[in-house]
Each structure stands twice: as C-alpha cells, then as structure tokens.
Amino acid sequence: MFISDKKIILGSGSPRRKELFSILCKEHKILTTDKEKDIDQSEPISFVQENAFIKAAAVLDDLKGVNDALIFGFDTVVSLDNEVLGKPKSREDAKKMLQKLSNNQHLVSTGYCILNSQKEIVLKSCDISYVHFGLISEPLIEWYLDQNEYADKAGSYGIQGEARIFIKKINGCYYNVMGLPVSKMFYEMEKLKEFTLSF
C-alpha cells in the first residue's frame, strides 16, 4: 500500500478500477472526465497511454490550480487483429463483438498515466494481456447477453463475471483485463520518489 504527501486522485469512474486502485493507495479522491481521443485502430498500445494522459490532464484542468496532487488516468481497449473493439452501443453491437472474439485470441491493453499538479508525467506506461476465448455458441451468446454484463465494457465482456465460462486462458495479468494492472503498477510505483510504501 502506497502513501504520499500529495493528494491522490483517481481519474476513473469504473467501480472495478476503484476496487483495484484501493490495493495500491488507500486514500484517494475520485474524479472523472469524458475526454478521450478517437480510437486509432492501428496502435492500441500507444493509443491507451495517450488516452490515459488525456484523461488525467482533463481531470487536472477541472481542478483549476490544485497543488500537490497526483492524478491517475487509465484507458483500456480490447483489440483483435489490430481492430479496436470499444464499448458496445447496443445488444446487437455486443453480439457482433462476441462473435468476433469467439474461438479466438485477443489483446487487452491498459494504459496508465500519473501526472503531478504541474501536468508533468510522473509515470506513463501500459500492460498487455492476451485472452483466449472458447467457442461461444449461439445459445451461449444469447444467454450471456441476457446477463446484461456487456454494457459499458470494452469488447462487450467482463472477465470477472459470467464470461468465465468461455475464457479458456489468459497470458498476462488478469487485473489488467479488468482495467488496472495492479502488479505492474506496484513494482513501477515502488521506484518513484512520490510514493512511500506502508505495510
């Protein structure tokens, strides 16, 4: 668990990120923004880092002249053969995404960026995980859509929910797929002068 003499601000409204972030830093304020770039189909790894920066910077702008703060921005995308699959616009859209992911391996990239009050980058990095789905048959897809877990999730699924049935394996960090690569961030934050470990 990290502590800091600065205010720690989580720039994400995701309840999953909030829970995972609490493993790293106990005390924090949550502020969110809608700002992000249009999806650049070809480069998810640089794109998520840039979006994490944009989100953290937008939260900082909203704070108007805050001092001694550290703002965390995040962005997660699912991509398949260089096509980025965002959040579904409808059930039909979610169904099309799940059909693409069925019996296939896709990439989940989470970018993260920590800014200080001067909008200087304290840390900007990303983690990637490969996720392998089994065959999602037509009745299984319809059943999954009925669970209403697809909404507001990149790629139309949540790894921690009912999708467990068709997630055959992952190669990488499980929590990265949930939207916050806890372990990679822990080892990177350990090296930063802005944080002190408290056990």
Add this chain to the structure above:
Amino acid sequence: MFISDKKIILGSGSPRRKELFSILCKEHKILTTDKEKDIDQSEPISFVQENAFIKAAAVLDDLKGVNDALIFGFDTVVSLDNEVLGKPKSREDAKKMLQKLSNNQHLVSTGYCILNSQKEIVLKSCDISYVHFGLISEPLIEWYLDQNEYADKAGSYGIQGEARIFIKKINGCYYNVMGLPVSKMFYEMEKLKEFTLSF
C-alpha cells in the same frame, strides 16, 4: 449451466470451488472427504488426477449404495521445479514457500474426476496454469502473512486476494489457480451424455 437427471455431488469443502462449481451446475449437494494420496513430488499432473479420483471415490463410498449420482472430485497443487508445495503447516512454513515462489514462475495443476454411482469414470482430466510472481520483499511477505490468507491454501497464497500485488502474470486459466478450471470443464462437460445445457 448444466442440468442432469442424476444427483450432482460436489466432493469438496472449498468455498472457492463451491462458488465456481455453481457456474457449471446450479443444483448440487456438497460432501467432503479427507482421503488423498501422499504427495508424489515428481508428477503433479498425474498426481492431481489420481487424487481427484480418490476423493470422489471416498465420497461415493460414504454414500453407501446411492443410485443415479455424479460425484465431482478435485485436487489442486502448486509446484516449483518439480517440488510440490502443499498447504502450509505454520506461518513459518508459509513464509518459506512464498520465498521460494518470489521472483519466479510456478505451476498450478488442478485435477478433476467425475464418477457415476458405479464408480465408473465419466471424466478425468486436469488443467495447468503458470503463475509468475514478482519479487516479494521481506516487509511485503510479512504484510501478506499478516493478512491471514495463507492458511489452507496450496502454495500459501490465494490468487483472488491480497496476493494480487505480486502476481505479475499468469499463463493459463485464472480459475484453475483458484481450484476449478471452469472453462475447460465447461467445454468437456458439453460433450458428455450425462449433462444437458440449460440456458
């Protein structure tokens, strides 16, 4: 979700397995046994399948003449360089295991066996996952031991708890590491005449 015209019996007392098993089969009775083989250091993959069989068979023996039942047995072990790490006997024992696992990759094997009332094997198989830990420093180990999550867990850790901080990546099924490879079992059970899928 599978249904069956037979009684479904989960032969495991693990609360994690109970939760994961409910994804596969809703209606089931839980019965447990203490029976298992001594650990064979050299062959975890065959050993966990044999132990899963022994546990299911012991539950069946206790039932004395039950008809039309399907009994599920499971066994999970953690192994490192062919040394099997069982459940820790003490905090000191847990500490030694975590020191071995620190900054290293280990193997988690879960064997499973489904028996019918005639003690015939309906399914016997196993799933394996590789888990890579980051460096667990002395204060991090002591902090983790203070969380009291090590007891009753193969390898002295639970993947779903505070160990998240030092689990850098996994290669394989996350739920296999929790003790029940939901997805692999789902696709294998789909092919069995004993079960019908109900969505």
